[in-house]
Amino acid sequence: IYHLEHRRDHVNGIIFFFSLSKKCDLHKLEEGPPVQAVLTREEGLQYYRTMQIMRRMELKADQLYKQKIIRGFCHLYDGQEACAVGIEAGINLTDHLITAYRAHGYTLTRGGTVREIMAELTGRRGGIAKGKGGSMHMYAKNFYGGNGIVGAQVPLGAGVALACKYQGKNELCVCLYGDGAANQGQIFETYNMASLWKLPCIFICENNRYGMGTSVERAAASTDYYKRGDFIPGLRVDGMDILCVREATKFAADHCRSGKGPIIMELQTYRYHGHSMSDPGISYRTREEIQEVRSKSDPISMLKDRMLNNNMASVEELKEIDVEVRKEIEDAAQFATTDPEPPLEDLCNHIFHNEPPLEVRGTNPWVKLKSVS
């Protein structure tokens, strides 16, 4: 990946044209995203910062989990940062997004703060869902979680897209699922309806090669996930290169907004951690494989090298960002470990929306609890 040229833009400062190393594989598409991407210095720094925050946040969660301050399920996203950040760069905050349980990164890009994400993981009242949801159930504006049932989020996402079309606001819905979920029947039901009704839905398969402990070859008769939509056009994208992801997302968004209906993107990516914190992640793959990806395709390193090699930023500048990020994460972790747990009075709240207070049975007939919405 080398830059072709740069020129001075009076608005953005110096902008850089990069040619993208990998052309996308296409399915039922005449042409794909452009092979050239424009990156401004400001964009580069912003993507770098966001990806670093995401990386550090997940690593901090790993730490806290091992200290038993985070409990239950914890599915970490480190290695896949280019997907979340690249996708968000290709859409607007007024668009919609839904994903499965590996959701911390998306909660961040959709507007959640590190503090409220971490406090949700530690189950405190300052958490983004007040401690009621946990790792898999975080929500933000136009972000519908965080969903624990594999594949269930895909029809939900198409429903959000239906609402977008119904309300005529030229918004779309990005609907994410993994290589494991890609074999769920309800996804094929959704492909059918989204295509029939031309819903503005970008289906994105984050293929990180393993569905829990099962490699793609052992789970899917066809591992060309971008083709699995059959009648839906698809493209396969290098998910470790943030510019590839961004350009593909923009391309897909244009497709949807022009009324052509849904489109599928397969992002080839990788997770450094196991499936969840209870999976060491080395019984079904080798340490060498993990190490190879880390050294050759790490999304943050790739962006960093690109920027340094082309004098888009200095080593000191990036180091300064690293220091700021570290501080932000420490601050958030501090909050997440000291914020009190939700009050017991909150136990039964928010069962319903917009509802007068109601009584809820406790663990025995004499315990009558109160629920407000």
Next chain:
Amino acid sequence: MSSLFSSLKMMTKGAMRCVLITNHLKFFETIGNFQLLQVTVRDALNQAMDEELERDERVFLLGEEVAQYDGAYKVSRGLWKKYGDKRIIDTPISEMGFAGIAVGAAMAGLRPICEFMTFNFSMQAIDQVINSAAKTCYMSAGLQAVPIVFRGPNGASAGVAAQHSQCFAAWYGHCPGLKVVSPWNSEDARGLLKSAIRDDNPVVVLENELMYGVAFEVSEQGLSKDFTIPIGKAKVERPGNHVTLVSHSRMVGHCLDAAAVLAKEGIECEVINLRTIRPLDVETIEASVVKTNHLITVEGGWPQFGVGAEICARIMEGPAFNYLDAPVIRVTGVDIPMPYAKILEDNSTPQIKDIIFSVKKTLNM
């Protein structure tokens, strides 16, 4: 108004529910206005949806055959013609998919009515109803509301055998985050469906196919566009002093029939129409038990872990227990998958004689 008149029924003397459907509009226009109209449950549901579709443009209906076929049981007759493809959507046979799509649409600001052709097919989609719809408001600490209605026929029909006859009142009634209603007559159907559509939370509306064609008198108030029945309130259909019969859906009619027979022998039954399964209106039942000292629950569903079982438990845990002169009796469907042959099917759900027998047993007669 034409649908209103087309549901006008002739009522012969003495018959409780005589159903004579005529479609001759001209005949009805000449009759003029009535203060009490005969409306079938089907038309009540149809009118309710029509009025709510008109009132709020975020409301829409989706399901199998709801549009161009006019509804598998004709409940959505005329709606597609009036509102078009955008608001009345025919889906492929993909319950899990379209239920999920409906829930997603609700999350993003619309107010879908998701029809299951029967609730037996909702089992395919039950994950979306429970995990995506019911639990989301709680999991998100109130950030994400899900204003959706799931509706369709529930329970036994006639001759449709085991896979098409299950009652889901207990299954859905089990889950926090859901409201579950079970209308019996036309007024129930109108009022509860309208309340369900206006509710900002997931509501399961358990209709009954055998009741669709049955006509009931509906008052002028009941026909008004803003007529709603509060979810969570039962209704005393018939007051009485000797025994309380609690029921929901079609069995309410059976209880009233049994009460009529028993009245001739001097036994006055108080018949309570639950209207809502969840939240259960225990107070109304308790007030009745305090008066009558005897309680019988009547349902079409299976006995184990059913609606009657829950009522028994609640009565025992509450103040009414001390007023019981006998244990609570449950009259339920037989604990078997529904058979096909008519004689077997007839003997698989409570008959009026079963209710009468149970009343006399509990009153030691």
